[in-house]
Every structure is written in C-alpha cells, then in structure tokens.
Amino acid sequence: MHHGDLADAGSLIRLLEKIRPDEVYNLGAQSDVRISFDIPGYTADVTATGVARLLEAIHQLGLPARFYQASSSEMFGKVREVPQTELTPFHPRSPYAVAKLYAYWITVNYRESYGCHTSNGILFNHESPRRGENFVTRKITTAVARIKAGLQEKLFMGNIEAKRDWGYAKEYVEAMWLMLQQPHGDDYVIATGETHSVREFLELAFDRVGLDWQKYVEIDPKFYRPAEVEHLIGNPEKARKNLNWSPQTKFAELVCLMVDADVKLLADRCQ
Ligand code: F7E
Numbered sequence: 001m002h003h004g005d006l007a008d009a010g011s012l013i014r015l016l017e018k019i020r021p022d023e024v025y026n027l028g029a030q031s032d033v034r035i036s037f038d039i040p041g042y043t044a045d046v047t048a049t050g051v052a053r054l055l056e057a058i059h060q061l062g063l064p065a066r067f068y069q070a071s072s073s074e075m076f077g078k079v080r081e082v083p084q085t086e087l088t089p090f091h092p093r094s095p096y097a098v099a100k101l102y103a104y105w106i107t108v109n110y111r112e113s114y115g116c117h118t119s120n121g122i123l124f125n126h127e128s129p130r131r132g133e134n135f136v137t138r139k140i141t142t143a144v145a146r147i148k149a150g151l152q153e154k155l156f157m158g159n160i161e162a163k164r165d166w167g168y169a170k171e172y173v174e175a176m177w178l179m180l181q182q183p184h185g186d187d188y189v190i191a192t193g194e195t196h197s198v199r200e201f202l203e204l205a206f207d208r209v210g211l212d213w214q215k216y217v218e219i220d221p222k223f224y225r226p227a228e229v230e231h232l233i234g235n236p237e238k239a240r241k242n243l244n245w246s247p248q249t250k251f252a253e254l255v256c257l258m259v260d261a262d263v264k265l266l267a268d269r270c271q
Contacts, residue, residue: 006050158223191234
C-alpha cells in the first residue's frame with residue numbers, strides 16, 4: 001500500500017513514477033450523493049479535478065498505463081430515455097453527478113487528444129457486504145441484522161420509491177478489468193437491465209429474517225435529497241457484445257447475500 005491523494009498532484013506524480021503501473025483504476029472520489037450537496041466544492045476538487053490530475057500525471061510521465069475511470073449512472077440523473085445506454089444524454093442531479101460528468105469527459109478527452117488507452121465504466125449501483133453503511137442497501141441490511149438481534153427498534157429512511165438497477169459489485173469489478181484488456185479504450189454501461197425500488201429492497205431484506213418491514217420502517221425527511229434521481233435502469237448490451245460480460249446475480253439473491261453477511265457479522269462480533 002502507498003499513500004497518495006487525488007487533491008495533491010505532486011503525490012500522484014511521485015507514486016506513478018515509483019510504481020510505474022501497467023493499469024490504473026481510478027475508483028477514488030467523494031462518492032456519497034447526499035453528502036455532495038453539503039460539500040460541493042470538495043466533491044468537485046476530488047471527484048472531478050482529481051481525475052484531471054491523475055491523467056495529466058500519467059501523460060506527463062509518458063507512462064503507457066491503461067486507465068479506467070469509475071463513471072456513474074448518476075450522470076443520467078433526470079433520465080432522458082429508458083433504459084439508459086452509452087448514447088443516452090446526461091442530466092446530472094447532484095454536485096456528485098456534475099463532478100462525475102467532468103471526470104467522464106476528461107477521460108474521453110485524453111483518449112481523443114493523446115491516444116491514451118482510457119475507458120469509462122458507467123457503472124449502475126453495485127453492492128456487496130463491503131458496501132459503506134451510509135448507502136441505502138447496506139444501511140438496510142445492517143439495520144435488519146440489528147433489529148432481528150433486538151439491538152435496534154426502528155429504521156429511518158428517505159425516499160423509498162426511488163428505483164435503482166442494483167448489481168453485485170464483485171461481477172462489476174470483472175467488467176472493469178475486461179475493459180482494460182481490450183485493444184482500445186472505450187465507454188461501457190455496466191448494469192443488470194432490471195430496476196427495483198428501495199421499498200422492494202426493504203420488503204425482501206426484512207422477509208429474509210422473517211420480519212414485516214412495515215412494523216419497523218419510518219420515513220424521515222432528513223434523508224431526502226434536494227434533487228432526486230427517481231428511476232435508473234441500464235442496458236448492458238455493448239458490454240455483453242464487446243466484453244462478453246453479463247450480470248449473474250439476481251436482485252433477490254443480492255439482497256439475501258447481503259442480509260446473511262450482516263447477520264453473520266453481528267453474530268461473530270457478539271461472540
Ligand atoms: O441511494 C434512496 C436515495 O445512497 C440509493 C453511489 O455509489 O450509486 C450510489 O449512489 C437511493 C437514492 O446510492 C435512503 O434517495 C432512500 O434514491 O444507496 P444510495 P446512490 O445515490 O444511488 C451510484 C451509481 C454512485 O455512483 C454513487 O457513488 O436510495 N434512499 N432512503 C436512501 N439513500 C440513503 N443513502 N439513505 C437512506 O436512508
């Protein structure tokens with residue numbers, strides 16, 4: 001492990017010079033959409049300009065490294081078409097999404113300007129037991145485990161009618177790697193092609209431990225966002241065709257594996 005910071009160009013140059021990587025995967029960002037409304041300036045500095053610093057460091061050093069940028073379905077925001085593809089126009093709805101849009105285009109720009117092998121993975125929501133607890137899926141599964149164990153009484157939620165295309169993170173990381181094994185950089189939507197509401201996630205998660213979600217969930221307006229992305233669903237056809245990639249884990253399986261992991265984590269901690 002090495003220490004660097006997307007806000008510090010010098011640290012990126014030093015790191016790249018030392019490691020001379022063949023492949024660079026930029027997953028670094030202030031990635032919480034809700035928090036980006038509170039810290040828009042910091043979000044822009046790290047999530048947007050940080051990518052320009054990283055690309056410019058690779059370019060200045062003349063490294064032949066292939067570059068992956070973690071672009072986001074949040075860029076589609078107030079969606080212009082359903083489902084979303086690589087050709088769907090963007091309409092970002094948060095400081096986070098606006099920053100990701102800059103990062104997307106600067107990645108395309110280094111490909112077109114200097115012939116760099118750069119790719120954008122436009123990843124729809126991807127989840128796993130390692131997801132941070134501030135994101136909705138893990139917030140729900142940790143709460144389900146705690147409520148089942150008698151350690152928590154209520155779960156306070158925001159807009160549970162929002163719909164997302166949720167996939168399994170482990171499979172999405174394979175897609176990232178596949179992009180950098182292609183002869184040329186390109187942009188790909190990575191999604192399942194299915195959409196589900198937060199409400200459906202709640203139902204399945206509580207059901208997994210034999211509880212009725214409606215007895216435990218309450219709505220708290222503090223978790224609403226100033227502008228919401230209501231409905232996302234991606235079409236991963238290009239990735240299927242060019243990368244031979246397709247999602248394997250279905251929505252219900254994903255919910256169950258996350259609930260099971262949190263139930264086990266809590267049991268292990270309590271021993
Ligand atoms: O929210 C709604 C919330 O915070 C999903 C990031 O990885 O994926 C993620 O962005 C939905 C939203 O993820 C609560 O309003 C309701 O509609 O899990 P989330 P996100 O905003 O979709 C994309 C692809 C990224 O790129 C991002 O970096 O759930 N929701 N109630 C809630 N969300 C949260 N966090 N907490 C609630 O209580």
